[in-house]
Amino acid sequence: MSKTFTLLLGTSPYSYENTLTTVKIAESALNKGHTVNVIASGDGVYCFLKAQKAKGITNAEEKFSELIQKGLRVYL
Amino acid sequence: MKNIAIILRRSPYGDINAAEAVRHAMGGVADDLSVALILVDSGVLLAKQGQDDTETGFTNLGEVLTDCMEMGVDVYSDKRSIREQNMDTADIPEGIKVVTGPEIADIIKSAKTTMIY
Amino acid sequence: MFVIVKSGPDTQDGKRGIKLARDMSADICLIQNAVYFAQKERLDGFCGKVYLLDKDATLRGIRDDELETGTKKIDYDGLVEIMADEDKIVGMF
Numbered sequence: 001m002s003k004t005f006t007l008l009l010g011t012s013p014y015s016y017e018n019t020l021t022t023v024k025i026a027e028s029a030l031n032k033g034h035t036v037n038v039i040a041s042g043d044g045v046y047c048f049l050k051a052q053k054a055k056g057i058t059n060a061e062e063k064f065s066e067l068i069q070k071g072l073r074v075y076l
Numbered sequence: 077m078k079n080i081a082i083i084l085r086r087s088p089y090g091d092i093n094a095a096e097a098v099r100h101a102m103g104g105v106a107d108d109l110s111v112a113l114i115l116v117d118s119g120v121l122l123a124k125q126g127q128d129d130t131e132t133g134f135t136n137l138g139e140v141l142t143d144c145m146e147m148g149v150d151v152y153s154d155k156r157s158i159r160e161q162n163m164d165t166a167d168i169p170e171g172i173k174v175v176t177g178p179e180i181a182d183i184i185k186s187a188k189t190t191m192i193y
Numbered sequence: 194m195f196v197i198v199k200s201g202p203d204t205q206d207g208k209r210g211i212k213l214a215r216d217m218s219a220d221i222c223l224i225q226n227a228v229y230f231a232q233k234e235r236l237d238g239f240c241g242k243v244y245l246l247d248k249d250a251t252l253r254g255i256r257d258d259e260l261e262t263g264t265k266k267i268d269y270d271g272l273v274e275i276m277a278d279e280d281k282i283v284g285m286f
Binding site: 001018024027032034 | 226269270276277285
């Protein structure tokens, strides 16, 4: 049965592991056909800035852009 | 030669502190500073052997710590913290000096600058 | 009831999450720095099922022989399946 996952992301992209956790859970849930919402709160909004250049760590812009193509809904 | 002490108190990966500590340690030696990287509290987990970053998107910080030592960073690990973190001094990679609280105090006292992560 | 804990044993957040799960007799999944809780003797007396994210443990160099008996490694797909099946998810601490 398809369910709705709503994930709250409240931290900036490269100071914590939360971005990766959110990306991975969202990716798996979308692949299984669930509806996934990410609500960015506080510094979490920085995960969705354009032109991020991070290397050696999950690039938030790149990964979230891919997931949005797969149907992820993001609310800032 | 000017010397700095970098103290790492946080475990790797959960936050950026360990990555920043090793980055600045390397930056320090590249800039001809004498660098002491001191692992205390859960910072000693950076020295845990067998870290595997396959498919995680992370940089393997255990390997970066080895790179630091090869570049000339002196790495110290607090004996008491090792025990508190369910590790054994035998688990600590070669080249890292296991030290006591008073020895760490001496290193910090002799350093011109201290950075805490 | 299912509790997800992400903070390590060295933090109040992590300890709070584990205590809450214990008080609610909930099952838990340990992720990020909380995977260190799965090491032997760190969760004495915990009654619920204990899952941990495989990748988060191997990233930190935690070996299988360090894990408490009965803890179960899962991947993100496994975690998402549990989350979809449970009535209520609490966390992440």
